[in-house]
Amino acid sequence: MRWGRTYFAVQAIAGAAWWFAVFASPPVRDVTLGGLNPILVAAVDIPLFVGASALAALGVRGAAVVSTAWTGIVAITLAGYATVTTEAGWGVVIMAAATAGSAFALCLVALGRIPTEWMIRGPFAFRPAAARSAAASHVVSTFSQIAVFWGLFLVVIPLIAAVLERRWAIALQFPAFTVPLGVAVxxxxxxxxxxxxxxxxxxxxxxxxPSAMPNSLVIAGPYRWVRNPMAVSGIVQGVAVGLILSSWLVLVYAVAGSLLWNYAIRPHEEADLEQRFGAEFRRYRDAVRCWLPGAPVSPSRP
Structure with a gap:
């Protein structure tokens, strides 16, 4: 709870400073609010964003809910406005970041923790595959998954992000060599x-x-060098796509995905593996690193 309240305190101070800059600096006002009337926006935003964040920092849980909800509404509204007018793009970025931070802080204030277990429910819950199924069926299922996941997370979402980045006028110039580098990576x-x-x-x-996890602990191929080669592959692919599209927003998306996987998904996945494979998995976990490849272990015994 303390960290959640600290976040809201920082957000209240940052929000007040931002509003001061909006009225004191026309360039700040232009890049964050565009043509919106700052007086009308401030009349609503200061009490619901700055004021509610300050009250949340003092421990008022209802204020934390109000601040988080309002921040999300502002982010969505600004995104629509920026998409139509090509104005206030940096305002969208700021409020989107504030929305994510407020959501995490609200969980800490209301629950005392971030309930990451909510992310592995329903179709994303960990379940072992049907035992003794034909290997060919597992291969088909795996490549079907790859087609869907790569198509969504490496094509559709990055393309949308890159288009919005340019529409919102927040694109940055990348060196020419980043495109061939991205292709190679x-x-x-x-x-x-x-x-x-x-x-x-x-x-x-x-x-x-997750819904058809392996029934045997795999310590072969790339799994001898690193525990999660598919996660490493996916994150590096996201960075590569960001380089190809010359999009800093896609690069941030890839980094955010890596943090989400590492801190929200991986602990649950490894707890499931330890529960199912016991000491065998613990030896493997102790011998092979998660992210950085190391000396290969024996396929039969870590």
């Missing part, structure tokens, strides 16, 4: 992802899907 990361998927689906009696 994307090919290497994709090869790692495909290799990892094949090893998992043929040797693990399952798939990388």
């Amino acid at each position: 994307l090919m290497a990361a994709s090869a790692l992802g495909i290799w990892s998927a094949i090893v998992m689906s043929t040797l693990g009696d399952g798939t990388p899907l």
Whole structure:
């Protein structure tokens, strides 16, 4: 709870400073509010954003809800306004970041923690694959998953982000070499992802899907060097796509995805693996690093 209240205190101070800059500096007003009337916006935003954040910092939980809800409404409204007018793009970025921060802080204030277990419910809950299914069926399921996930997370979402980045006039200039560099990195990361998927689906009696996880602990192929090669592959692919599209917003998206996976998903996944494979997984976890490749371990015994 203390960290949540601290966040709202910082947000209240930052919000007050931003409003001071809006009225004192026309350039700040232009890039964050565009043609919106700052007096009318301030009349609503100062009490609901700055004031509510200050009350939340003092421990008023209702104020934390109000501040978070209002921040989300402002972010969505500004995004629509910026998309139509090409104005206030940096205001969208600021309020989107504030919305994410407020949501996390609200969880800390209201629950005392961030309930990451909500992310692994329903179709995303961890379940082992049907035992003794044909390896070919696991391979087909795995590559079906790859087609859907790569299409959504590496094509559709990055393209939308890159288009909005330019529409909102917040694009930055990238060096010309970033495009061929991105292509090379994307090919290497994709090869790692495909290799990892094949090893998992043929040797693990399952798939990388949460709803059809492997029934055997896989310590072969790239899994001998790093515990989560598919996650490494996906994050590096996201960075590569950002370089290809010359989009800093896609790069931020890739980094945010890595943090989300590492701090919200990975602990639950590894707890599930430890529960199912016990000491075998613990030895593997102790011998092989999560992100950075190390010396390979034996396929039969970590």
